[in-house]
Amino acid sequence: MAYELYYWDGLQGRGEFVRLALEEAGAPYVDIARGSEDDGQGQSAMMALLGSKTEAQIPFAPPFLKDGDLIVPQTANILLYLGPKLGLAPESDLRYTVHGLQLTIADMVTEAHDTHHPIASGQYYEEQKAPAQARAADFLAHRLPKFMRYFERVLAQNPQGDGHLAGDSLTYADLSMFQLIEGLHYAFPRATARFGSHYPRLARLRKAVAARPNIAAYLASERRLPFNETGIFRHYPELDAKAH
Known part of the structure; x- marks a missing residue:
């Protein structure tokens, strides 16, 4: 079924x-x-x-x-x-490491969402633009680098290496990290313009996931909905700071 x-x-x-x-x-x-x-x-x-x-x-x-x-x-x-x-999670106790990474990704997804809805989800963005600008500035200056430095370190310290967040093969955490990075590039193209130089391991992970045959086919299909301004990751130019 x-x-x-x-x-x-x-x-x-x-x-x-x-x-x-x-x-x-x-x-x-x-x-x-x-x-x-x-x-x-x-x-x-x-x-x-x-x-x-x-x-x-x-x-x-x-x-x-x-x-x-x-x-x-x-x-x-x-x-x-x-x-x-x-087949996207280890059968060993390492699966809890993968789950923990997914939960941390979820934390960052929430913070990315709150850059454009910092006051109330039930209000339109246009009703909270001033606080959104303050929230986005803090997110880009402090929270995004803190999360990305952590994930970059996870990749560097994975004892089994191979460009995965946990273990020696692809897990759902790697796929979710790809989606998170894609969303950040859509929402904040100026702020992430130098993403690859700051976080080279994460940039390689993003590229490797996009090149996987099933993922590449999905991204090119109509099943993959485009990013837009009704989702979690929204591009509002006034919230997007210049790259550091």
Whole structure:
């Protein structure tokens, strides 16, 4: 049976981290909200499940994954579940290292989101532009370098090397790091213009993931939604500082 992925249509968002794992593994899946309502899919099917009065496992919000009768919520939790099944996580205790890296990536994703919505998610960006500029300036000057220096050090100190964050083979954390870097380049092209010189190992990881056959095919397909100003990573020129 195909996995069922539930996430908002029209944006990459947090669901994209799950899509990348499924695409890399060549796993069959259905992106429910993007399907036809005539086939029992579409966004209404997702909302019906979220509002279910009979389902024992009710997720708070997308993304969530349905595998048979099991519903798995939260991006990092979904990847913890899928990783061993898709061959994208070690079977040893190192899988908890991979999970920890994914959670740290999730922390940075939240901070990137909050650069354009620092006050309230329910308000438009235009209603909080001044605080957003202050938040983005701090993010680019302090938080982005702190996170990236950490991930660069993780790559350098991986005892098994080979350009992976953990272990000697590709994991879902590597795929998620690729997506994080892609999002940062979209949102802050000026600030990340010299990314490769500051973080050469991360730049090589990004390039290596993009070149993997299944990922390259996915990136070139219509299944890969473009970044836009409704997702986590948004490009507002006034928030993008010059590269240091």
